[in-house]
Amino acid sequence: MTTNLIGTARTRVDGPQKVTGGARYAADFNQPGQAYAVIVSSTIGLGTVTDIDSTSAEKMPGVIAVISHRNAERLPYLPHRAIIDPASGERLHVLQDDKVRFYGQPVAVVVADSIDHAERAAAELRISYEAQQPLTDPTDQMVERIIPEAGSVDRSRGDADKAVAEAPVVIDETYNIARENHNPMEPHATVASWSGDRVTLWSKSQYLVNEQAEIAAVFGVPLENVEVVCPFIGGAFGTSLRTWPHVTLAALAARQIRRPVKLVLTRKQMFFTTGHRPRTLQRVALGATSEGRLTAVIHEGTGETSRYEQFTEALTSVTDYLYSCPNVQTRYRLAQLDTSTPNHMRGPGEASGIFALESAIDELSYKLGIDPIELRRRNEPDIDEGENKPFSSRSLIQCYDLGAERFGWKRRTAQPRSMRDGRLLIGMGTASATYPAFHAPANARVRLLADGTAEVEAAASDMGPGTYTSMSQVAAEFLGLPLERIRFKLGRSDYPQTPSHGGSWTMASVGSAIRAACLEVQAEAARLATTSANLPVSGTSIEDFEWREGTLRRRGEASLGISYQDIVVANRGPIEASGSAQRDPSVAERYSMHSFGAVFAEVAIDPDVGTITVRRIVGAYGIGRVVNPLLARSQCTGGMIGGMGMALMEQTALDPRDGRPVNAHMADYLMPVNLDIPALEAHFVEEIDPHVNPLGVKGLGEIALVGTAPAIANAIFHATGKRVRTLPIRIEDMLTA
Incomplete structure (x- = not known):
C-alpha cells in the first residue's frame, strides 16, 4: 500500500472523464x-x-x-x-x-x-x-487619475527622490502594457x-x-x-x-x-463584461552605485478602472521587497474610464509590475556592465525591508543558480547583438518572479465508507490545474489509503466552504483543510473503534493506538491492525468528520511569505523582417513542498505560455470613438498556438517552509507567468540592442530604428 503520495507524479484522476466526454461543463447541464x-x-x-x-x-x-x-x-x-x-x-x-x-x-x-x-x-x-463620447484611453488628458479608496497604496522608506538625484548611475524610464482579455x-x-x-x-x-x-x-x-x-x-485564468x-x-x-x-x-x-487585465502605465527610476548597489527605487503605476467601480491590483507591491534598497517609493493611481471593470487575470498586478521593474533592472545591468544575475545577487536582501521582518523562506538566488545551470547561461556573451545562429540574432534574457504565498480559511469533509473508500468534499473548483488529483493525493497521504480509494468531490456550493479557486491559494488553503478533516475522521474512527463492542480493541485507551498505513494499530506493534472498513462495518454506517484550516495570525505577523523564481528565455530574431521566435524558456522556482511534480510542471509551462502571449501577442484594441474592442475574436486577438510553443522547462528548488501552512506548500499558478514577459523582453534587447518598453512587442518594434 503506497502512502507517500505527496511529492509523487500522478496522472490526473479526472483524465478519463475529460478524454471520453464524461466531464460536464456548465453549458452541458441541459x-x-x-x-x-x-x-x-x-x-x-x-x-x-x-x-x-x-x-x-x-x-x-x-x-x-x-x-x-x-x-x-x-x-x-x-x-x-x-x-x-x-x-x-x-x-x-x-x-x-x-x-x-x-x-x-x-x-x-x-x-x-x-x-x-x-x-x-x-x-x-x-x-x-x-x-x-466615452473616455477609453488612460493617456487621454481628460482622464481623471485618482488615488484608490481601498487602503494605503503609496509606500515609502528613506528619501527616494533625493537618492535618485544623487546617484552615480540612474535609470528612469516608462513602460506601457496593453489591455488583455482572458479568453479561456x-x-x-x-x-x-x-x-x-x-x-x-x-x-x-x-x-x-x-x-x-x-x-x-x-x-x-x-x-x-x-x-x-x-x-x-x-x-478561466481569473475571468x-x-x-x-x-x-x-x-x-x-x-x-x-x-x-x-x-x-x-x-x-x-x-x-465586454467578464473582465480583463487592465492597461497599465508605469515609471521606474533606479539609482545605483558604480558597484551595482541599489540606492533608490521609484515605482509609479497607473491602471485603468471603470467609473462605477475601483479595481485595484498589486501593481507596485513587488518593488517593496524584491531587492535590498534603503530608499524606496511606490505610488499607484487609477484612471477612470468608460469601460467595464477590469478583473484579476493570472498573476494580477505582479505580472505587470514586475515587467517594468525587471526591465529596469536589466537596463541597469547593461549600463553598469554587470551580469544581470550578478546584479541581482549584489542586491539580495536579508529580510523583507518593506515589512521589516524575515522571509518564511526565500530561494531567489538558488533559483538563479539552478536556472542558469539548466539554461546554459555561461554560454551567453554580454554584448548585445553578439550572438548569432547564421543570419539570426540570438538573445538570452532573465528576470525574477515572485508571488505571495496566500492562505485563506477553508473547510472540508471526509466520509469513510463500508467499501473501504473515502469521500472527500469541498466547495472548490478545478479550472485545469489538477485539483481533483492533488487533493486526492493529500487525502490519500493522511488517511494512508491508495489513491484509487479516494473520491474527491468539488464543484457544489453546499459542500464545505472554501475560498476562490484563484490567487494561487487553493492547495495551501483547501489542501490544509483536507489534511485537518482527515486527522479529524481518524480521531473519530479511533474513538468509535475503542468504544465498539464489535471490535477487539473495545475498552482500550485511544492513546495506546496510532494510525499507520490506513490501519489502527497499537503503538510499536507490527500487527496488521484494524482497517477503516472494519470500523465502519462495526459502526453500521459511514464515519464522517469535518476539518478547517486557517493561518495563525501571529505567524503572518512574524514572517513575509512569498514564492520566488528565476525565468530564462532565448529568442531568435530575423534582422531583415523582424520576426521574433522564442526558442527556449527555463524556469526555476522555490515554492515550498511540491505535491505533484507532474501537475506542477504543467502549471509552470502553462504560465510560461501565458507570459509569451503577454510579451509578444496579446492586446485588446479599443476604438476611441466608442470603446468597442475591434479585435474581439480569435482571428485578430493573437495568442500563442502550438507552432509558437518553444522548449519549456520547469525546475523546483528544494525548499522547506514550515510557516506558510501545515502542508508547507506555496502558490504556483501565477508565478510562472509573472517573470516570463520581462525575461523575453530582456532577451530581445540582448539580441538586438533595442529596448522595447511597451507590451506586446511586435515585428514593427524590431524594424524601427
Whole structure:
C-alpha cells in the first residue's frame, strides 16, 4: 500500500472523464423544457437608451420574452462584496435603468425556445440611444487619475527622490502594457432553474460560494435558496472569479418565464463584461552605485478602472521587497474610464509590475556592465525591508543558480547583438518572479465508507490545474489509503466552504483543510473503534493506538491492525468528520511569505523582417513542498505560455470613438498556438517552509507567468540592442530604428 503520495507524479484522476466526454461543463447541464437566452449588447460606449422597439422581435417564431429595463423585475441588489470584488464602488445593476456605462453593456435579453430563434430575434431588436463620447484611453488628458479608496497604496522608506538625484548611475524610464482579455477555451455559461423561491445555477465559476452569496443578494433570497454547481471548468485564468451580469440575467429570465433558461456568452461578448487585465502605465527610476548597489527605487503605476467601480491590483507591491534598497517609493493611481471593470487575470498586478521593474533592472545591468544575475545577487536582501521582518523562506538566488545551470547561461556573451545562429540574432534574457504565498480559511469533509473508500468534499473548483488529483493525493497521504480509494468531490456550493479557486491559494488553503478533516475522521474512527463492542480493541485507551498505513494499530506493534472498513462495518454506517484550516495570525505577523523564481528565455530574431521566435524558456522556482511534480510542471509551462502571449501577442484594441474592442475574436486577438510553443522547462528548488501552512506548500499558478514577459523582453534587447518598453512587442518594434 503506497502512502507517500505527496511529492509523487500522478496522472490526473479526472483524465478519463475529460478524454471520453464524461466531464460536464456548465453549458452541458441541459434541463427539461429549458429555453435559451441571448444578450443584446449596447452599441455605444456611453449614454442613454431612448427607445427599444421589440414589436417585430416578439412576433418572431419561438420567442418567449424580450426583457429590458422597461419590463425587467426590479431587483433589490442587497449589499454583498467578496474579497475578489472591488472594495470601492457598486457592481453593475443589470437591466435596472436606461444608462449605458460601457460598450457592450447588456441592454436586453431575448428568450426563445431555441438558440437559433433567440439569436434571430435579438438581431431584429431595434434600440435607439442618446450617445456621449466615452473616455477609453488612460493617456487621454481628460482622464481623471485618482488615488484608490481601498487602503494605503503609496509606500515609502528613506528619501527616494533625493537618492535618485544623487546617484552615480540612474535609470528612469516608462513602460506601457496593453489591455488583455482572458479568453479561456470554455465560454461563460449559466443554466438557471427555479423551484418556487429556490434557484439552482449550473454556472462556470471559480468561486461557487461567492456566486451563491451574490445571487442571493441580488434577488434578496436566503443564502440556502441558491445552489451553484460547477464540477469542471474549461480554463478561466481569473475571468470566472466574479459573478458577472450574465448569471443574474439567466436567473432573471428563468424566473420571469417560469422555466429553466440557458445562457452562453459569445466569444465577442466575453471581451465586454467578464473582465480583463487592465492597461497599465508605469515609471521606474533606479539609482545605483558604480558597484551595482541599489540606492533608490521609484515605482509609479497607473491602471485603468471603470467609473462605477475601483479595481485595484498589486501593481507596485513587488518593488517593496524584491531587492535590498534603503530608499524606496511606490505610488499607484487609477484612471477612470468608460469601460467595464477590469478583473484579476493570472498573476494580477505582479505580472505587470514586475515587467517594468525587471526591465529596469536589466537596463541597469547593461549600463553598469554587470551580469544581470550578478546584479541581482549584489542586491539580495536579508529580510523583507518593506515589512521589516524575515522571509518564511526565500530561494531567489538558488533559483538563479539552478536556472542558469539548466539554461546554459555561461554560454551567453554580454554584448548585445553578439550572438548569432547564421543570419539570426540570438538573445538570452532573465528576470525574477515572485508571488505571495496566500492562505485563506477553508473547510472540508471526509466520509469513510463500508467499501473501504473515502469521500472527500469541498466547495472548490478545478479550472485545469489538477485539483481533483492533488487533493486526492493529500487525502490519500493522511488517511494512508491508495489513491484509487479516494473520491474527491468539488464543484457544489453546499459542500464545505472554501475560498476562490484563484490567487494561487487553493492547495495551501483547501489542501490544509483536507489534511485537518482527515486527522479529524481518524480521531473519530479511533474513538468509535475503542468504544465498539464489535471490535477487539473495545475498552482500550485511544492513546495506546496510532494510525499507520490506513490501519489502527497499537503503538510499536507490527500487527496488521484494524482497517477503516472494519470500523465502519462495526459502526453500521459511514464515519464522517469535518476539518478547517486557517493561518495563525501571529505567524503572518512574524514572517513575509512569498514564492520566488528565476525565468530564462532565448529568442531568435530575423534582422531583415523582424520576426521574433522564442526558442527556449527555463524556469526555476522555490515554492515550498511540491505535491505533484507532474501537475506542477504543467502549471509552470502553462504560465510560461501565458507570459509569451503577454510579451509578444496579446492586446485588446479599443476604438476611441466608442470603446468597442475591434479585435474581439480569435482571428485578430493573437495568442500563442502550438507552432509558437518553444522548449519549456520547469525546475523546483528544494525548499522547506514550515510557516506558510501545515502542508508547507506555496502558490504556483501565477508565478510562472509573472517573470516570463520581462525575461523575453530582456532577451530581445540582448539580441538586438533595442529596448522595447511597451507590451506586446511586435515585428514593427524590431524594424524601427
